[in-house]
Amino acid sequence: MTTTRPASLANGRPYLAIPGPSVMPDRVLRAMHRASPNIYGGEIYEVVAAIWPRLRAVAGTTQNAAIYIGNGHAAWEAANANMFSRGDKALVLAVGHFGNGWAKMARAMGVDVEVMDFGTAAPVDMARVEAALRADTNHSIKAVLATHVDTSSSTKTNVAALRAVLDAVGHPALLAIDCIASMACDEFHMDTWGVDVAVSASQKGLMTPPGLGFLWFSENAAARCRNSDLRTPYWDWEPRAKGTEFWQYFNGTAPTHHIYGLSEALLMLEEEGMENVWARHRALAGAVWAAFDVWGSENPAIALNVARAQDRGFSVTAARLGGHDATRLREWCEHQAGVTLGIGLGMAAPGDPAWHGFLRVAHMGHVNAHMTLGVLAVMETGLQALGIAHGAGGIMAATKALSHT
Amino acid sequence: MTTTRPASLANGRPYLAIPGPSVMPDRVLRAMHRASPNIYGGEIYEVVAAIWPRLRAVAGTTQNAAIYIGNGHAAWEAANANMFSRGDKALVLAVGHFGNGWAKMARAMGVDVEVMDFGTAAPVDMARVEAALRADTNHSIKAVLATHVDTSSSTKTNVAALRAVLDAVGHPALLAIDCIASMACDEFHMDTWGVDVAVSASQKGLMTPPGLGFLWFSENAAARCRNSDLRTPYWDWEPRAKGTEFWQYFNGTAPTHHIYGLSEALLMLEEEGMENVWARHRALAGAVWAAFDVWGSENPAIALNVARAQDRGFSVTAARLGGHDATRLREWCEHQAGVTLGIGLGMAAPGDPAWHGFLRVAHMGHVNAHMTLGVLAVMETGLQALGIAHGAGGIMAATKALSHT
Amino acid sequence: MTTTRPASLANGRPYLAIPGPSVMPDRVLRAMHRASPNIYGGEIYEVVAAIWPRLRAVAGTTQNAAIYIGNGHAAWEAANANMFSRGDKALVLAVGHFGNGWAKMARAMGVDVEVMDFGTAAPVDMARVEAALRADTNHSIKAVLATHVDTSSSTKTNVAALRAVLDAVGHPALLAIDCIASMACDEFHMDTWGVDVAVSASQKGLMTPPGLGFLWFSENAAARCRNSDLRTPYWDWEPRAKGTEFWQYFNGTAPTHHIYGLSEALLMLEEEGMENVWARHRALAGAVWAAFDVWGSENPAIALNVARAQDRGFSVTAARLGGHDATRLREWCEHQAGVTLGIGLGMAAPGDPAWHGFLRVAHMGHVNAHMTLGVLAVMETGLQALGIAHGAGGIMAATKALSHT
């Protein structure tokens, strides 16, 4: 029994800490490991019927929900196709790579997109938004698009504040929020906050393998967008949300195995309770931030990407280590300790080696104290092993933070 | 240990004989039951790299393949979006519900669609097609759309003959074929037959749960459709087939678990060999037809939907029993014997009780002699149990047919 | 995509029709696919607590049940070790290979075994048993051992009749029955029939992977065997059935994953109801017998092993085809049609090529009309393909039999 592999402490269950896909619960995977069901009747009709109220509850709405076989980009395109006709105007508030991505997609579809870009580490400046809306006296802006938490920067947008701005100005624009990285992680109240369109996907907080995109939309949006000329049969949200026949929910063959997985994931969220789900994410995010604060205390190159805690998402943390240290640390964690961290995204131009200075730690979905503290402890071990300067005791700060939860 | 359920012979492994989703191989389900992989590097890059040549081989092409997170309808929409600009003209040859469905979808997207409808039980009349193409002297028809096998009627289109018509007329229209119900079941040679666009999905002959749609497209199609104005970022086939970055293949997050399933399914097809796969489907279809011929020999109400064997698909068989007998038989088979047959689709107008006279038997994908003979034996048992008049010995004819394979 | 495999109709889900292990239900396999549980508390305590009443109900007893990590042979040894001291006398009634196997095992353990062997195709002759018991005037026989259904011959013993003999004679011998091939297939009422020890294992009618053996024992047996000197800590049934601590049930670490599987299997039996379970097996066995009767009607070499229906088990059918035809048919079914039949066992001496003339068809556990009719249809196809003389229409007779159920 010879081997060519060097000793490593990585053998064991690999842990994936990238911001999506997240760690899939055993319950979800088990639910998906099954024979194909009949799609012309029987059990799957009941399973889908039970999904709707749970799916709406996750987003805090009693209005409409639509499921797409697709990923997050599909959900973006679906939102665009339903909201806009060619030439309609959209104001996109970008706080990272994905906000810009959504904008780019809308523009490619023929929407007249104005991007207000706040860079990769700053939140939306509500004053600038207000000014832009006030200037739009003829209400040419049909919708304001923003990301709740941008997966790349981990910057969070204060959606309630954004709604307040719209209300203060009296602008009738639809408010559309990308919740791909935040749904079922960060607190979100679609109806209370007056959100018209919320967008998400299965593979993050919703703990289901990639393959489903979601739209929640208000009756207001439904009414105002009925004649959008970008709408196509596959993207049309009306039959998906209000169809009278089963096949309409999915515009054709249902994603049978994903439906069983999603059903189980939504049941898990219901069992825990959304308030508890959010509190758990908040606490784990706090532990991650506490660790970075200590590590950065003796090495100014190490820093969280977003300065103020209130502007950080609860599901993912983007950070900087500088030089090539983020890449070195990621590789050490993966090969020596079994933890795969996320790469930095959108922080450096393509080809710029500065990207090796950035990384992301995910703490979204099916995640608990053991998993996240294990990640932080591994990271601190790697910092020591690699001789990267850092304030010692980040993991201690994290344990302290969680001991007060 | 009391029970309220009456005795039934259905307890045991339920068997699904509907025309999609088909029976998922254990190997595929097992491959999908796994932790989320990293999507920024590592093993999944190799898995996807190995998928491409196998996916092209299944369709008999060395040209382009694109994978969509979506179902068959998504693949239709993708094909339309890539091929057409608004106002482009398409000729659709419909031999059943789904040919008409594709046409309807194209029309809703703004394509100028002409449907040549051959009814629910007849093949394409090549002479009519030829006449129509000859009449289109200015070559306004951009593409001819046809279904290889229509899932509803089980009618097969002779694609090689269709190509011959186009060639004879010298018409430059693209030839686009819906292979959703036929791919990896019925012989298909995209390049040899001069097909420009082939459309399919995962859940039938490709033995993977619903959730993936596929397009194969020729270089000719790529070149002629480059400026289609219906094309949107999600549907655009160029980056999916020719992207230089992993995320482009899926326009965002990869369908990680489906990728592992598809990879295994394609490996199984490769191991068996496409010629053997087709031969297996041909033989099993023949057994089904033989059984129906006997059953119908003493009850004229019982008949295969498609008269000539050459016009029948190898993956599904539509048939008529008359009255309410198809529904009665389906229910008996499901509740008394563990077999779920497909309902008739598109054979009667909505609300017309005549639909109770139709059913479909699927024999697609991961299917062998045991499975299909078991279905036929159960059906013949049900015919006897229900007192439905029929020629006795359909199952005998089926065994005889397979004994000569 | 080349292949070296010839076309075959076997590709698809392989079907195993050997008399154990049987077809495992998806529900059982899914229940076993899980993380290790805590064994010092928590959920598994509740799962095991719920197993006991269901396990007793399956055997028709309110007395004692014991679970062993082991197979059927382990359960035999456990029964022997609990019942006997060295030198104790046992009367074994053998109707096949396994009855003799149990006897051999007891003898190797030091029990004074008298075997009454009825051959491989005949039931127990109750008159001979009665004579032997009457002759044992000093009641030196401590226990009478018999197989309910011998897996090799498929011969069934009339246990109620056997009890009646013991009662008529007034002999106090314990009555111990091997139900390995019959439990949850053939009707069995431990308490009503006055059985003192019943033996079984997980992998047949109990629909759980091999790895668990079971004993059910009466209070009478418990009392009379308390001082058996063959008893060892691992085999001792007292702590397993009456332990006060969890670890005692399994004499050490619990078979955690099997426990979850068994729990699900017992729940399935409860849901169906034992009367329905037995009725299902009876009907399917009848279909198999009907087919063989027809096949043998024109070829005297083809015959069921057991002449009278009342002497045949409901879970497995042993049969003769003669010459090498059983082996030829088995191989054809496996390689051409996806069905693996059981070999003949104990019908010919080791090395005697006559064994190629025997086979067994299992119809035990998770089995329905589709599965069994599929097996018979495949067999009839193989008989034709191989040119083995037979009466045509065995499968027809099977469908007819089931249509009256």
Add this chain to the structure above:
Amino acid sequence: MTTTRPASLANGRPYLAIPGPSVMPDRVLRAMHRASPNIYGGEIYEVVAAIWPRLRAVAGTTQNAAIYIGNGHAAWEAANANMFSRGDKALVLAVGHFGNGWAKMARAMGVDVEVMDFGTAAPVDMARVEAALRADTNHSIKAVLATHVDTSSSTKTNVAALRAVLDAVGHPALLAIDCIASMACDEFHMDTWGVDVAVSASQKGLMTPPGLGFLWFSENAAARCRNSDLRTPYWDWEPRAKGTEFWQYFNGTAPTHHIYGLSEALLMLEEEGMENVWARHRALAGAVWAAFDVWGSENPAIALNVARAQDRGFSVTAARLGGHDATRLREWCEHQAGVTLGIGLGMAAPGDPAWHGFLRVAHMGHVNAHMTLGVLAVMETGLQALGIAHGAGGIMAATKALSHT
């Protein structure tokens, strides 16, 4: 979506850190999730054939290996049954609960057992062993039994030193070692160390669900024990290790699903290499010890059970917290953070509340830096949350220890 459960940081993947069953690898569980195989031929014969050399390699032997369907207690009984006749004398060296358990089992089987008990926290005193062996001038001791690592105390026995004692004395006793808690965790060289019988089970370092026990035995042991009168058919190691027919390996029906799991686990060990496997366990154990040393530095009640590092096993760590603190910490970790620790075992008399002061941390089998550091970080969080006095920074010491690996 209301909830009655309070917020907790435990939701996410639960982590089991009890000393068996250990964390099952996904590869192993996936291998077991499969249809029943044929057991009269085919693939499983090849799978088992490939198991033997790997199973021997794990124990460092080229001699004999036997697999039992059973648990660790079954393997103990099998070892006893093969080695001894009634009245044979055994010297058992006990360093914890399980050494005494093995002795008790042997005594119950009729072996004349002398236990040399070194308590719950001390290693074997080789001088005492030597004295006892020298006193046994007529070599009445047939075998010396010892535990390599006692699961309860985590005390390790120096097996090479024990062999040296036997050699120095020139005593021919067989050397039998219980490796249940150490195999594939702690370095072990059966042949080099002159071990005659090694005992283990599947559910710890061998990463397979409970249900299999293992014996490795020397030719010397085979020869000297051939006529042991405790030997029974089920326990007999000869046919299991040297059988000529497949069924003999398992004395009846093979544990089909476990075989597939074991095969995968052994392949994983081979891929990693035993030296690397041991190095990984050594390093992770060192991290655990480092943490406890710090925690105990300011609270004398907190201490590792075994004083000297050389006497501690690499797979499990027993420790004391005093009072009820171990139970309090275990409960906090489970309910607030998702980590289930092992209870103390054998450290206090039954009913003595002192047992609430002990716990065990497992780090055996499929375990990496992330998993073990996560456990330690959770424990330190719990110490803080519960206000249990401790030296701060145990987790820091653990990270430091691993950074040097």
